[in-house]
Amino acid sequence: MKLHTNLNRVIGIRSQMLYGHFIEHFHRQIYGGVYDPGSPLADEDGFRTDVIEAMKKIKVPILRWPGGCFVSSYHWKAAVGKERQPFFDKAWRVEDPNTFGTDEYIRLCRKIGCEPYICTNAGTGTAEEMSDWVEYCNLREEGRYARWRIANGYEEPHKVRYWSIGNENYGYWEIGAKPSGEWGRLVKESAKMIKHVDPTTELSAAALTDIHWNLELLEESGDFLDWISIHEYWDGIHQTNDYADYEQVMAYTHDIGHSIREVRGLLEALKLEKKIRIAFDEWNLRGWYHPNVHTVRQGITKEEYLYPRDKNDDNTEYTMADAVFTACFLNELNRNCDIVGMANFAPIVNTRGCIFTHSEGIVLRSTYHVFDLYVNYLGDVVLDTWSEEMPTLEVTSKKGEKLVIDALDLVVTKWSDRPGIALAVVNKDPDRTHSITLPLEVSGSRVMKYTVRGNSIESYNDVDHEEVRIEKTEPGMYEEGMEIMLEAHSINVIQIV
Ligand code: AHR
DSSP, X not given: OEEEEEEEEEEEEOOGGGGEEEOOSSXXXXXXXXXXXXXXXXXXXXXXHHHHHHHHHTTOOEEEESXXXXXXXXXXXXXXXXXXXXXXXXXXXXXXXXXXXXXXXXXXXXXXXXXXXXXXXXXXXXXXXXXXXXXXXXXXXXXXXXXXXXXXXXXXXXXXXXXXXXXXXXXXXXXXXXOHHXXXXXXXXXHHXXXXXXXXXXXXXXXXXXXXXXXXXXXXXXXXOSEEEEEEEEXXXXXXXXXXXXHHHHHHTTTTTHHHHHHHHHHHHTTOTTTOEEEEEEEEEEOOOOTTTTOOOTTOOHHHHTGGGGGGGOGGGOOHHHHHHHHHHHHHHHHTTTTEEEEEESOSBSTTOSEEEETTEEEEOHHXXXXXXXHHHSOSEEEEEEEESOOEEEEEOTTOOEEEEESEEEEEEXXXXXXXXXXXXXXXXXXXXXXXXXXXXXXXXXXXXXXXEXXXXXXXXXXXXXXXXXXXXXXXXXXXXXXXXXXXXXXXXXXXX
16 A cells, blocks of 8 residues: 655644543452552552553543443432442442542542543432532632541542533433433523532533433533543443454444544534533443343343343453554544544553453553553644545445455644654454555655564453563665565554654
8 A cells, every 4th residue: 555645734633532441340450450449469559550550651641430320320428538439330230439539539530640520320319419520629728628638638629621511311220311402401591500619620521422411411501611622432242241343343443433523513503612622531342241231121130231231351352453443543633633632542441451450460451462552652633635446345244244344544643743654454354464665755764563463363362361462673774765574464653753
């Protein structure tokens, strides 16, 4: 494939928040994941130091919490201070120990060095409860909630800038789900109260790609919003856990950016694209496995809805399919960085996350190395590119559709603070090596290639088993028209510096 680019045709400077993450009170993400006071690997605050270090290495820029479905019946006031009781989490139908609340979450964010991003309860919660939360976190000492924070030992405000009003309140599965008209009004009233407490906050609201829902939401509350929140899990295996295989996953990469395109179109039609940005604040190839949890079938047992959740933590299932897909979506986020300002991989620890914890340490799954590659080796200025002679791949989707897709997926970047360019090029082909002819007019001489791949499409990482990592090679000095080989099922960052 011949690649063309123009160093002066800039799509945008991508926010580092495109590489954000999400953590929820679900299964072992918090308890037994990042927060494990009983572990010998925990620090004085109960956080797993190995997990913190792994999160710092991929420079987690923002961490969304506490949910997800969990938040739609969560009351933050019961989870601060010294007098706390375990509570029954009605979303996931399990007792929450309630030892991890707002103050512990802020401590976690400070240790990682990331922005907090709190999703509020718009299910059973109220505009007042949400704005009280902002008082607790952001007012210095005015009013009972800021004084409560001080009494709990936090003299300085938590300075939470990013807040989401609700989580998927459009969905039948969500506690406190609402029709669009009611939703727009609740968002407006909640946003009004939050902004009255702290006008420096940036607010998002739960939305989706449905034009009618979003139209009503934005007409009612667009003036109060800075973000619109959308989610996507392509392999929807919440009930079945029947993983799409490599070929089926490649089919998911076809039109991978449709949600962004649809929401962008609506924002532009409403002339809001300069005011409201997209927060893709939950995404992952794989839906989380939690069968039967949203059903109300009489007499359903924990064997049917609770115990199967352990199957999310089978590391052998997170292969090059997950890594290749993740890279393709990160490319799509970069290509749309003019309107997508935040994205949160869901989740970061355990379940479908890129970091798995066990009693003696952690496993960095294949997707972790993709984040490492993009965060640490790619530029921040995204350039316009076009290509000739793109190789193709014939695949069959999980639904049996036959598709012809591009075999390569790429984005070209440069740095805002130094010369050179960096290309992220994904070879989706399971079997064939492909080549790319580098663009002309590039300042830089040395070519270095950083590649994430395993021996096969089924390669994975597990305890005492590492197949997928970043490998560095140096193809040599740059020459115009230089050809670089891309191995099958690989994710590559090629730097010309
Ligand atoms: O499967 C996890 C759930 O997916 C999250 O809690 C929710 O936000 C989304 O529906």
